[in-house]
Amino acid sequence: SQQGEEDPQALSIQEGENATMNCSYKTSINNLQWYRQNSGRGLVHLILIRSNEREKHSGRLRVTLDTSKKSSSLLITASRAADTASYFCAGYTGANSKLTFGKGITLSVRP
Amino acid sequence: EPEVTQTPSHQVTQMGQEVILRCVPISNHLYFYWYRQILGQKVEFLVSFYNNEISEKSEIFDDQFSVERPDGSNFTLKIRSTKLEDSAMYFCASSPPGLAGRNEQFFGPGTRLTVL
Numbered sequence: 046s047q048q049g050e051e052d053p054q055a056l057s058i059q060e061g062e063n064a065t066m067n068c069s070y071k072t073s074i075n076n077l078q079w080y081r082q083n084s085g086r087g088l089v090h091l092i093l094i095r096s097n098e099r100e101k102h103s104g105r106l107r108v109t110l111d112t113s114k115k116s117s118s119l120l121i122t123a124s125r126a127a128d129t130a131s132y133f134c135a136g137y138t139g140a141n142s143k144l145t146f147g148k149g150i151t152l153s154v155r156p
Numbered sequence: 157e158p159e160v161t162q163t164p165s166h167q168v169t170q171m172g173q174e175v176i177l178r179c180v181p182i183s184n185h186l187y188f189y190w191y192r193q194i195l196g197q198k199v200e201f202l203v204s205f206y207n208n209e210i211s212e213k214s215e216i217f218d219d220q221f222s223v224e225r226p227d228g229s230n231f232t233l234k235i236r237s238t239k240l241e242d243s244a245m246y247f248c249a250s251s252p253p254g255l256a257g258r259n260e261q262f263f264g265p266g267t268r269l270t271v272l
Contacts, residue, residue: 085268087266088199088249088263089263090261090263142189143189145201146198147198148198149198
């Protein structure tokens with residue numbers, strides 16, 4: 046089964062607006078992580094939310110997790126042009142330690 | 157802030173050649189990983205490594221692949237006989253002590269492998 050399917054696949058907003066990205070998954074997870082990837086670059090860890098947490102904040106980032114709906118959302122408030130990147134959710138399942146990634150959302154923030 | 161480093165940033169090789177991709181994980185981390193990302197596709201897990209042995213590997217990680225931690229700092233991925241379809245960005249990651257599957261994984265900047 047696939048893990049971590051994000052939507053929308055592409056999002057374009059104006060600087061200063063909020064960006065909301067969603068992730069759904071099919072199997073139970075231990076925790077869910079969000080990463081950012083600038084074009085052709087590495088993955089930057091943004092935030093981890095555990096399965097017993099519902100919401101978490103880090104600076105301009107707010108992540109929610111709804112285990113009953115098997116979904117998570119990443120909200121970036123007051124977006125900046127520098128937030129332009131691809132965003133991925135990834136989860137651990139079961140007892141293993143591998144992360145399974147979604148396809149990613151391409152966020153474009155227009156100055 | 158400590159970070160995972162990878163060398164080289166870009167490797168070009170001929171089909172059938174052996175390549176070794178190198179990673180230096182964060183120093184107090186105990187779990188090490190390799191992932192790859194074919195252009196335009198998802199990041200895919202290859203292998204995890206803990207306590208000097210492979211703890212899990214994917215179906216992609218066949219006999220052509222091997223990993224090694226030759227000393228206390230480096231973690232390497234070897235591809236014995238590269239194929240065109242091995243062209244991808246390869247990411248190394250590490251995570252701190254604790255239960256496997258519970259902690260953040262920190263990724264390096266990647267090595268872009270191009271097989272001609």
